[in-house]
Amino acid sequence: KAGVTQTPRYLIKTRGQQVTLSCSPISGHRSVSWYQQTPGQGLQFLFEYFSETQRNKGNFPGRFSGRQFSNSRSEMNVSTLELGDSALYLCASSEGTGTVEQFFGPGTRLTVL
Amino acid sequence: KQEVTQIPAALSVPEGENLVLNCSFTDSAIYNLQWFRQDPGKGLTSLLLIQSSQREQTSGRLNASLDKSSGRSTLYIAASQPGDSATYLCAVEGGSARQLTFGSGTQLTVLP
Numbered sequence: 001k002a003g004v005t006q007t008p009r010y011l012i013k014t015r016g017q018q019v020t021l022s023c024s025p026i027s028g029h030r031s032v033s034w035y036q037q038t039p040g041q042g043l044q045f046l047f048e049y050f051s052e053t054q055r056n057k058g059n060f061p062g063r064f065s066g067r068q069f070s071n072s073r074s075e076m077n078v079s080t081l082e083l084g085d086s087a088l089y090l091c092a093s094s095e096g097t098g099t100v101e102q103f104f105g106p107g108t109r110l111t112v113l
Numbered sequence: 114k115q116e117v118t119q120i121p122a123a124l125s126v127p128e129g130e131n132l133v134l135n136c137s138f139t140d141s142a143i144y145n146l147q148w149f150r151q152d153p154g155k156g157l158t159s160l161l162l163i164q165s166s167q168r169e170q171t172s173g174r175l176n177a178s179l180d181k182s183s184g185r186s187t188l189y190i191a192a193s194q195p196g197d198s199a200t201y202l203c204a205v206e207g208g209s210a211r212q213l214t215f216g217s218g219t220q221l222t223v224l225p
Contacts, residue, residue, distance in 0.1 A: 004156075006156075033212070033213075035213075042215055042216075042217045042218070043202070043204075043213075043215040044215075045212045045213065045214070048212065056212050058212070088154075090156055090157065092157075092213075100162075101147065101159055101162045102147065102159065102213065103159055104149070104156045104157035104158075104159070105156050106155060106156040107155070107156045109154070
C-alpha cells in the first residue's frame with residue numbers, strides 16, 4: 001500500500017498571502033489529521049476530518065481551515081500568512097474508528113517571508 | 114489539559130548499548146500511546162502503538178511499556194546502531210479521539 005502523500009513538499013510565500021496544502025491518505029483510511037511542527041512549540045494538533053466532516057479542532061485561529069473530499073483526500077488552507085506560520089505541516093491518516101495507529105506523511109515545509 | 118514530557122531531551126551513546134527513553138503524561142485517561150521516530154526534516158515514522166489496555170508492545174529491537182496509572186511509558190532500544198540516530202517522540206491519544214498530544218522528543222545519537 002502506498003503511504004501518506006503530501007504536496008507540495010516545499011513552499012515559500014510572503015506575508016499576507018494564502019496557501020493550500022494537500023494530503024492523500026493511505027487507501028481505505030477515512031480519517032485525516034493535520035499538525036503543525038515548529039522548533040518552539042513542537043507538534044501541535046490543527047484539526048481532524050472523517051468522512052468529509054471536521055470532527056475535532058485544535059487551538060488555532062480561524063485563518064487555518066481545512067476540508068476533506070469524498071475520496072478522503074484533504075486540503076488545509078492558511079489565509080493572511082504571518083511569519084509565525086513558517087513550519088512543517090504534517091498530515092496523518094488512520095482508519096478513523098476505534099483506537100488505531102496513525103501514519104504520517106513526509107510533510108510540507110512552509111516558509112513565510 | 115494533557116501534557117507530555119520526554120526525558121532526556123538529548124542522549125548520546127556508543128554503538129551496541131541498550132538504552133531507555135522516557136515519556137510521562139499528566140492525564141491517565143488515554144486511548145493509546147504511540148512512539149514515533151523522526152529523521153531531520155522528515156515526517157514521522159510510527160514505531161509502536163500501545164493501547165490503553167496493554168502493558169507493552171515489541172517490534173524487533175524495540176520494546177515499549179505503558180503504565181497508565183503512573184502516567185509513564187518507556188521505549189527500550191536493544192543493541193543500538195548508528196542508524197537508530199533520530200528524534201524519538203511519544204504521543205498520547207486521549208480526551209478527543211484522533212488528537213495526539215506530543216512530547217518534545219528525545220534526540221538520540223548513536224556513535225559508531
